[in-house]
Every structure is written in C-alpha cells, then in structure tokens.
Amino acid sequence: MMESNPDAIFDCLYIGKRLQRKINDFSMYEIQFFSYFSCLLSLYDGNPVESWNYSFIRTEFGSPYSIEIHKSIQILTSGEFLREQKDISGYYAFTPKGVEYLNYFQAAMQSISWRKKYLDTACTSISLLPYGDIKEAINSEPVLNSARHSQKRNLLLDSNPATKVLYSQFKALRTALEDKYTDLIVPATVWIDALNKEKNEFV
Amino acid sequence: MIIDQRQVQYFKAVAAEQYVPMILQDYGGDKGDLLAFFTDTITDIYRHLQYNTFKTVTIYTALAEESFLSRHVPSTIVINGYENLSPLRGDSIVIEVKPTGELQYLIDFELDIGLVRANAISYRFTKALEQEVIFGKASERRLRSIPDADSYFAIQTYKDLDVALEDYSTKLARHSECAHLRDVWFDESRIFFKARPEHILRDSLTQFLKGRVRNSEVRPEQIVDRTHPVDIKVTWSLAPHLALIEIKWLGKSLMQRGKSFKQIYNRQRALDGAKQLSDYLDENRRQAPVKTTKGYLVIYDGRRWGCNSTTTTVTRVNGLRYENDNIIYDPDYHSIRSDFARPIRFFLEPIMTG
Numbered sequence: 001m002m003e004s005n006p007d008a009i010f011d012c013l014y015i016g017k018r019l020q021r022k023i024n025d026f027s028m029y030e031i032q033f034f035s036y037f038s039c040l041l042s043l044y045d046g047n048p049v050e051s052w053n054y055s056f057i058r059t060e061f062g063s064p065y066s067i068e069i070h071k072s073i074q075i076l077t078s079g080e081f082l083r084e085q086k087d088i089s090g091y092y093a094f095t096p097k098g099v100e101y102l103n104y105f106q107a108a109m110q111s112i113s114w115r116k117k118y119l120d121t122a123c124t125s126i127s128l129l130p131y132g133d134i135k136e137a138i139n140s141e142p143v144l145n146s147a148r149h150s151q152k153r154n155l156l157l158d159s160n161p162a163t164k165v166l167y168s169q170f171k172a173l174r175t176a177l178e179d180k181y182t183d184l185i186v187p188a189t190v191w192i193d194a195l196n197k198e199k200n201e202f203v
Numbered sequence: 204m205i206i207d208q209r210q211v212q213y214f215k216a217v218a219a220e221q222y223v224p225m226i227l228q229d230y231g232g233d234k235g236d237l238l239a240f241f242t243d244t245i246t247d248i249y250r251h252l253q254y255n256t257f258k259t260v261t262i263y264t265a266l267a268e269e270s271f272l273s274r275h276v277p278s279t280i281v282i283n284g285y286e287n288l289s290p291l292r293g294d295s296i297v298i299e300v301k302p303t304g305e306l307q308y309l310i311d312f313e314l315d316i317g318l319v320r321a322n323a324i325s326y327r328f329t330k331a332l333e334q335e336v337i338f339g340k341a342s343e344r345r346l347r348s349i350p351d352a353d354s355y356f357a358i359q360t361y362k363d364l365d366v367a368l369e370d371y372s373t374k375l376a377r378h379s380e381c382a383h384l385r386d387v388w389f390d391e392s393r394i395f396f397k398a399r400p401e402h403i404l405r406d407s408l409t410q411f412l413k414g415r416v417r418n419s420e421v422r423p424e425q426i427v428d429r430t431h432p433v434d435i436k437v438t439w440s441l442a443p444h445l446a447l448i449e450i451k452w453l454g455k456s457l458m459q460r461g462k463s464f465k466q467i468y469n470r471q472r473a474l475d476g477a478k479q480l481s482d483y484l485d486e487n488r489r490q491a492p493v494k495t496t497k498g499y500l501v502i503y504d505g506r507r508w509g510c511n512s513t514t515t516t517v518t519r520v521n522g523l524r525y526e527n528d529n530i531i532y533d534p535d536y537h538s539i540r541s542d543f544a545r546p547i548r549f550f551l552e553p554i555m556t557g
Contacts, residue, residue, distance in 0.1 A: 132414020
C-alpha cells in the first residue's frame with residue numbers, strides 16, 4: 001500500500017475536476033503542470049514553498065514533476081476514483097465514486113481549503129487564455145527555464161538563484177498592479193502574457 | 204529586495220493591453236468567476252454556432268436589469284440547449300448569457316454596445332475585420348488573432364499528432380492561413396516560394412503544434428546526433444514516446460523576378476527526405492533506445508505547372524495540377540519499418556486567375 005499525501009490527493013482531484021469540466025479529461029502531465037502553476041501562485045501570494053507540502057523536480061524534458069502527485073494518481077486510479085480513458089492511454093476521467101470522494105474531501109478537510117484559491121486560479125486561467133499560452137509561459141518561467149540548462153533537478157529551492165529571479169518578478173508584478181486586485185487571476189494572466197511576450201528578457 | 208523598475212513598467216504595459224484587468228477594474232474585483240463563466244460560455248457557443256455565416260456576433264452578460272436584451276428589443280428568443288444554435292443564420296446575432304446558463308438571442312439586430320456596456324461584459328466578433336473584441340465600460344481590448352482557431356476562446360487541442368497534422372493541412376496550410384505561411388511566398392500570387400523558406404515552414408508547424416498537442420513538448424530544430432538536426436521534435440511528457448518531424452518543400456523559390464530560380468525541388472526531394480528521415484531514425488535508435496520513436500515526413504507541396512520566373516498569374520488548371528499528385532515512395536519506408544509514419548503532403552494552393 002502506497003503512502004498518500006492528502007494535499008497531493010486533494011490537488012489531483014480538484015485540478016482533475018476543473019480540467020475535466022473544461023477539456024473533457026486530463027493527463028498525468030496536466031495535473032503535474034497545473035499543480036506546479038498553483039504552487040507558484042501560492043508563492044506569489046507570500047506563502048513559503050514548504051507550505052505546499054510536496055515538492056517538484058524537473059523531468060528530463062524540463063517539465064515539472066512531483067512524485068507525490070504521481071503516487072496520488074496511481075492511488076486514485078487503483079481505488080477506482082479515476083479511470084483511464086479507453087480511446088487513448090495516459091488520459092483520465094472521474095468515476096462517480098471519485099466525484100463523491102472529492103465532495104467528501106472538501107467538506108471533511110477544512111485544513112486543506114486554503115489551497116483552493118491557488119488551484120482555482122491556475123485552472124481558471126484556461127478559461128481566459130489560450131491553453132498553449134499558459135503552457136509556453138510556465139515552461140519559460142525563471143525556475144523551469146533555468147533548470148532546463150542545469151544538472152540540478154530540484155525546483156523552487158530557496159538557494160537557487162533562479163528562485164530569487166522568480167521572487168523578484170513577483171515583487172515587480174505586485175508593484176505594477178499596485179495591489180489593486182484581490183483576485184489572483186489578474187496577476188496570473190498578466191504574468192503569463194508577460195512571460196510569453198518577452199520570453200528572454202528576464203532570465 | 205530591490206525592485207527592478209524596468210520590469211515594473213513592463214508588467215504595467217502588459218496589464219494595460221489585457222482584457223482581464225480591464226474587466227475587473229471596470230466591473231469589480233469580484234467578477235473573476237463571472238468573467239470565466241462568460242468566456243467558457245463563448246467557447247460553448249462557438250462549438251455550435253456557425254459564427255462565420257454572420258457579419259457580427261455579439262455576446263454579452265448583463266450585470267443589471269437595464270442592460271438586459273429584453274429591455275432594448277420588443278421580444279427575444281430563449282434557447283436552452285447549445286445545439287439549437289447550429290441552424291441559426293442571418294447578418295448579425297446578439298446573444299445574452301444569463302447567469303443560469305440560459306441564452307437569449309436576436310438575429311439581424313445590431314446592438315449598440317454603448318447602450319449596455321456600463322452594466323455588461325461584452326464581446327464582439329466582426330467578420331469583415333476578422334476581429335474579436337472585449338468591451339469594458341469605456342474602453343475595449345482587441346484579442347490576439349489565433350490562426351485556424353474559431354475564436355481566442357475556442358482553440359482546438361489534440362491528443363493525437365496525426366489528427367493535428369491533418370487539421371493543419373486542411374485548415375491552415377492549404378490556403379496559407381497564418382502569418383508564417385503568408386510570409387513564405389515570393390509574392391501575393393503564391394506561385395513561388397521565397398528563397399530558403401525552410402525555417403518559415405518549420406516555424407509555422409512548430410507554432411501550430413506547440414499550442415495544441417496536449418501532453419507534449421514541441422521543439423524546433425533538434426539535434427539527433429552531431430550531423431543530424433531534425434526539423435521538429437515532439438516529446439510526450441511522462442510517456443516513453445517521441446516523434447521526429449522532417450520537413451521538405453516542393454516547388455520553386457525565387458529571389459528576383461525574371462532571374463533564375465534559387466531552388467527547384469521536385470518529387471526527388473521528397474524521396475531524399477524519406478531516406479534522410481530513415482537514417483535519422485536509425486541514429487536515434489542508437490541515441491535514445493528507450494523511447495518509442497516515430498518519424499514523420501512532412502512535404503509542403505507548392506508545385507505549379509507551366510510557370511517560369513516571369514510568371515505572375517496562374518490558372519486554376521495549372522495551379523492545381525499537382526493537387527492530387529501523391530508521391531510514390533521507393534523504398535516505401537512506411538510499409539517496411541514500423542517507426543516511419545505515412546508521409547504527409549500539405550498541398551498549398553496559389554491564388555488563381557480562372
């Protein structure tokens with residue numbers, strides 16, 4: 001029996017539900033990607049990286065990956081909360097049991113509800129911006145971009161100079177938006193557009 | 204931490220061009236969820252509405268009763284299922300999205316946005332300008348045009364690379380429907396390529412695949428080994444698959460009218476490309492043996508009949524002479540090796556005179 005991380009389990013369920021509503025199903029990569037994006041938004045909001053309760057490394061292709069998310073998808077699939085799509089491998093959808101479980105989780109685990117703000121914002125961005133724009137932007141944010149050119153695989157370590165560049169961007173973004181917006185969706189979408197427009201300016 | 208003022212100014216400039224801050228500033232910071240609901244509804248509407256048959260499509264959601272569509276016209280039609288949008292035709296259509304998801308619409312009625320924008324989030328597509336705009340209370344933001352997409356809010360994504368390539372062929376390549384492909388020609392007649400168009404063709408396909416193929420990383424010009432760069436490499440994240448795409452073009456390229464052609468490529472070029480890709484795949488098998496690799500030979504076919512370097516127009520017969528001239532490959536790598544996909548030919552139409 002694999003040991004589960006409740007935060008990662010919740011994130012898989014919550015992101016999966018949002019993605020399924022928007023694009024019919026979701027893959028392991030997409031859950032990993034949007035959980036990483038959510039974690040970045042939590043950092044933007046001033047939370048320390050440890051508070052996310054699981055960490056990320058980069059894959060050999062430079063995309064974000066968390067073993068906790070990987071294990072959670074496996075647990076949820078073997079427990080029949082999620083099922084793998086029949087038409088093409090690697091994509092998942094909810095079973096009715098999975099929907100019930102998410103509802104139960106949300107009601108029972110109040111301590112986890114703070115994460116919803118970040119998961120919601122990351123997932124809402126695909127309603128407001130082209131999916132490809134979000135993918136391109138996050139792949140070129142300072143930490144992932146730097147990791148692609150480095151031997152180090154751990155992402156978001158405070159000792160990493162790229163993490164400092166990321167925090168510097170966030171500080172500049174907050175200053176630019178003058179704290180006018182309570183909804184994180186504004187910094188999220190502005191940051192994505194900015195990363196895409198000037199991919200090479202910051203790093 | 205020292206704040207980089209250059210970055211601050213840059214973010215301000217980006218925010219000033221974007222519609223999301225405009226909407227939240229104009230209508231209230233609590234309207235983020237409503238905005239997402241509105242844009243999701245636009246996505247759903249575009250799945251069914253034959254939007255291109257209208258000169259204008261206006262979609263809006265009212266925030267107060269005075270902006271209800273029913274306040275501005277004697278009667279509206281209520282529609283509950285999106286599928287009922289499919290048969291609608293006319294010059295213009297206005298659709299009001301209710302918070303319940305109900306849609307009310309009116310055909311051949313031009314809504315003056317000025318009448319509702321104080322209390323409504325509005326969107327308009329204008330066919331003549333090929334333009335999509337989101338309106339705030341006093342200003343508007345034009346949405347970036349996405350080649351081949353029905354709307355900024357309705358971009359098709361693909362799980363399958365083969366399907367994506369097929370769609371690229373029919374929806375984009377055939378009539379050079381993106382900025383890259385419009386730039387690949389010597390002149391507007393699209394009879395001859397400009398000299399050395401390879402990188403433009405590669406960039407067009409890369410950009411299309413990047414934003415649309417789910418689960419993948421798409422990168423141009425990837426080195427298979429020291430001597431073998433492949434045009435595009437697609438890797439599927441967290442899956443042991445990769446695709447190598449080799450691009451060739453057929454036709455003639457020209458630098459100066461009346462001078463000799465810079466390059467002339469015929470079907471032999473496609474056969475050479477097939478051999479080259481087969482060699483890449485052999486090399487790749489040595490370099491990345493754990494990945495299941497598939498090679499794709501993609502041919503951009505711009506061949507025309509009866510044209511010399513002074514030709515400025517082409518008839519339909521000569522322009523389409525090679526439309527169905529499928530290339531017979533010998534050896535047929537697709538049949539003899541399982542890692543070689545069926546070669547794909549994108550026929551690119553010229554502008555024809557008759």
